[in-house]
Amino acid sequence: MHDDIFTNLSNLSNLSNLSNLSNLSNLSNLSRLSLNQMTTKPWSVREAVEGCVRVGIPSIGLWRDKVAEAGLQESVRLVRDAGLKVSSLCRGGWFCAASARERQERLDDNRRAIEEAAVLGTETLVLVCGPAADRDLLAARAYVEESISILLPYAQEHGVKLGIEPLHPMYAGDRSVIVSLGEANRLVRRLAHPGVGVIIDAYHVWWDPELEEQVAAASGHILGFHVCDWLVPTPDMLNGRGMMGYGVIDLRRLRRLVEAAGYSGPIEVEIFNQALWELPGMEVLHLMSERYKQCV
DSSP: OOOHHHHHHHHHHHHHHHHHHSSSTTGGGTEEEEEEGGGGSSSSSHHHHHHHHHHHHHHHHHHHHHHHHOOOOHHHHHHHHHTOOOEEEEEEEEEOOSSHHHHHHHHHHHHHHHHHHHHHOSSSEEOOOOOSSSSSSHHHHHHHHHHHHHHHHHHHTOEEEEEEEOOOGGTTTTTTOSSSSSHHHHHHEEEEETTTEEEEEEEHTHHHHHHHHHHHTTTTTTEEEEOOEOOOSOOTTTOOOEEEEEESOHHHHHHHHHHHHHHOOEEEEEEOBBBTTSSSSHHHHHHHHHHHHHOO
16 A cells, blocks of 8 residues: 555656646745645755745744754754745643643643744644643643643733644544534633634545635634645555545645635645655655646
């Protein structure tokens, strides 16, 4: 299965390069496109920035581990000198822990993430809220809310907003106890603060029978929109996301819903896929740009 996905990606990439399906010099089609660094995971910040410049992608979503490798100030310099915008920084969150000491350490780390986002010039820190430290989901969800409320004044001081990203329910046990857009919306309403909102990621929300209603309910507090596709069969629940148009998500419909709710910001392509990471990075970017224009 892994080999089949790799072959499909490679073939489509080559076709894209050979046929030049739509001229990449027509940058207007890419004006809202952002490369989430996870899509080109093997690349450093420098390589990702240089790739964006070569293809004409105006924004980049950075990951903290990659920024740490390059150095915060060097990452700032690279992005600034390239004329790119930072659409978001990923990730904060992971709040729940077994001990008070660990919980405090995680809050402190989130404060550092807020500071990094401010220095990088992005107003959005993406929160992956984390799993329960034990079997008490209700307590875990309550602590997520408490943690965000604690962090909001600090984020506001730094001009950063906290974007709650609900994950697909399959991740409740190991990544996040916030597992639907409706749940994230209710959390935002309870927090009642202009510095918190939601991140809508196609991979995590496409299945929801209340999707249309909940996207509309997120109007006014959508802080980010991420796209990829859901492959069938899914080769790996974490690293098996698909390139746009390869799976079953109606991305055009979802984009229309998000825009109808008032969001007009960057659209990040965020794809966790081992087969994709084995391709040359520039092939990935050319393919990503073409599939974005065709499918999003």
